[in-house]
Amino acid sequence: MIRSRAFAVAARQCLRRASQQPRWVPGCSQVPCRSYAVAKQDQVAKFKGKTGSDGKYTVTLIEGDGIGPEISQSVKDIYSAANVPIKWEPVDVTPRLKDGKTVIPDEAIQSVRKNYVALKGPLATPIGKGHVSLNLTLRRTFNLFANVRPCKSIAGYKTPYDNVNLVLVRENTEGEYSGIEHVVVDGVVQSIKLITREASERVLRFAFQYAEGIGKPKVRVVHKATIMKMSDGLFLSTARDISKEFPNVQFDTELLDNACLKITTDPAPYSDKVLVMPNLYGDILSDMCAGLIGGLGLTPSGNIGDECSIFEAVHGSAPDIAGRGLANPTALLLSSIMMLQHMGLNHYADKIQNATFATLAEGKMLTGDLGGRAKTHEYADAIIRKLKV
Numbered sequence: 001m002i003r004s005r006a007f008a009v010a011a012r013q014c015l016r017r018a019s020q021q022p023r024w025v026p027g028c029s030q031v032p033c034r035s036y037a038v039a040k041q042d043q044v045a046k047f048k049g050k051t052g053s054d055g056k057y058t059v060t061l062i063e064g065d066g067i068g069p070e071i072s073q074s075v076k077d078i079y080s081a082a083n084v085p086i087k088w089e090p091v092d093v094t095p096r097l098k099d100g101k102t103v104i105p106d107e108a109i110q111s112v113r114k115n116y117v118a119l120k121g122p123l124a125t126p127i128g129k130g131h132v133s134l135n136l137t138l139r140r141t142f143n144l145f146a147n148v149r150p151c152k153s154i155a156g157y158k159t160p161y162d163n164v165n166l167v168l169v170r171e172n173t174e175g176e177y178s179g180i181e182h183v184v185v186d187g188v189v190q191s192i193k194l195i196t197r198e199a200s201e202r203v204l205r206f207a208f209q210y211a212e213g214i215g216k217p218k219v220r221v222v223h224k225a226t227i228m229k230m231s232d233g234l235f236l237s238t239a240r241d242i243s244k245e246f247p248n249v250q251f252d253t254e255l256l257d258n259a260c261l262k263i264t265t266d267p268a269p270y271s272d273k274v275l276v277m278p279n280l281y282g283d284i285l286s287d288m289c290a291g292l293i294g295g296l297g298l299t300p301s302g303n304i305g306d307e308c309s310i311f312e313a314v315h316g317s318a319p320d321i322a323g324r325g326l327a328n329p330t331a332l333l334l335s336s337i338m339m340l341q342h343m344g345l346n347h348y349a350d351k352i353q354n355a356t357f358a359t360l361a362e363g364k365m366l367t368g369d370l371g372g373r374a375k376t377h378e379y380a381d382a383i384i385r386k387l388k389v
């Protein structure tokens with residue numbers, strides 16, 4: 001039946017409808033694609049010019065769902081104690097229906113646009129029905145094309161490997177998460193993996209620049225172009241083209257399934273690389289890698305765009321532990337440290353990072369996910385005490 005003429009006609013009609021109803025502008029056609037270095041410099045310059053009369057920078061804060069408010073409170077407490085010159089601007093992103101579409105409230109959009117930078121807690125997405133992912137919507141709204149997800153062993157916290165030092169760069173606006181799905185005929189659905197050269201180029205160029213910036217000599221593309229010959233094939237061939245712009249960075253490729261095997265068998269050979277990949281693979285691999293260092297309570301991320309950037313943990317809203325003071329705020333705190341580095345506030349980034357790692361290394365005050373008994377706020381208080389040492 002799937003090969004029938006009726007199916008082919010219906011599929012063509014669906015594709016035509018999809019192409020007539022773009023849900024967002026793929027690629028960076030709205031914003032000229034500049035280099036990360038330029039974008040970052042530009043953003044740092046904007047931050048410098050944006051201190052208020054009190055000498056503080058305003059940063060949008062999306063506390064999020066589930067454990068979001070608890071872990072956000074820890075970050076706020078630690079920032080107050082460290083005298084970080086930041087004034088939080090909390091915004092509500094509860095979705096609204098506008099012309100039949102789910103949209104994020106305009107006040108939230110305007111806040112991020114005005115402040116250039118936001119810290120975001122996790123946002124829950126209903127399964128199989130209901131509103132679209134607000135996390136993905138935010139990334140598309142601000143063209144946050146690169147999702148940087150570092151994953152490094154925590155000194156003093158014992159896991160099967162003590163030498164994990166991975167950096168994943170995930171394409172963040174299209175791929176398998178394009179959200180273009182239709183019922184073709186009853187019992188048959190189609191989900192479109194959209195890959196464009198434009199979006200591939202900008203995330204790949206970002207990955208090479210990022211590798212150079214952090215002193216990793218290699219970029220590896222993780223793909224499945226053996227099966228998805230056209231979509232991953234385009235990502236891969238674009239990578240080959242972009243790699244020519246970076247003669248000082250070595251470039252190679254690896255199949256996704258093999259990468260999973262190799263990383264979990266021995267992560268050490270991945271320490272000198274930045275791994276770059278389409279959207280879905282980056283989502284899954286980053287959770288997998290978090291498992292190597294102690295779990296999702298520890299891994300940060302940054303969604304980077306030309307104009308704005310939003311920093312958030314890799315994890316979700318953790319409904320199984322929400323509201324009980326059990327969450328580990330480290331992932332959000334480390335995301336906020338990536339944010340401070342992005343803003344050029346390195347002194348505060350170092351100060352908080354040192355206190356956090358010292359608390360983890362000491363191992364006396366750990367949250368339950370790391371085998372400890374501390375409540376979220378008790379762990380945050382331990383970091384605050386270290387700030388004063």
Ligand SMILES: NC(=O)C1=CN([C@@H]2O[C@H](COP(=O)(O)OP(=O)(O)OC[C@H]3O[C@@H](n4cnc5c(N)ncnc54)[C@H](O)[C@@H]3O)[C@@H](O)[C@H]2O)C=CC1
Nearest residue numbers: 122123124125135296297314315316317318321327328369
């Ligand atoms: N960027 C975002 O905002 C993300 C949102 N989500 C959403 O979050 C919701 C829940 O998704 P799940 O699949 O349950 O994934 P999850 O990441 O929320 O939780 C997975 C497991 O990790 C644990 N965990 C996560 N963060 C933790 C922390 N900080 N401290 C201690 N333990 C932690 C949870 O308790 C749970 O056992 C869903 O609605 C999903 O769509 C999921 C991933 C990312």
Ligand SMILES: O=C(O)CCC(=O)C(=O)O
Nearest residue numbers: 124125133135136283314
């Ligand atoms: O938006 C969601 O619900 C999940 C997104 C996600 O898992 C991620 O970005 O890592």
Ligand SMILES: [Mg+2]
Nearest residue numbers: 283284287314
């Ligand atoms: Mg995920």
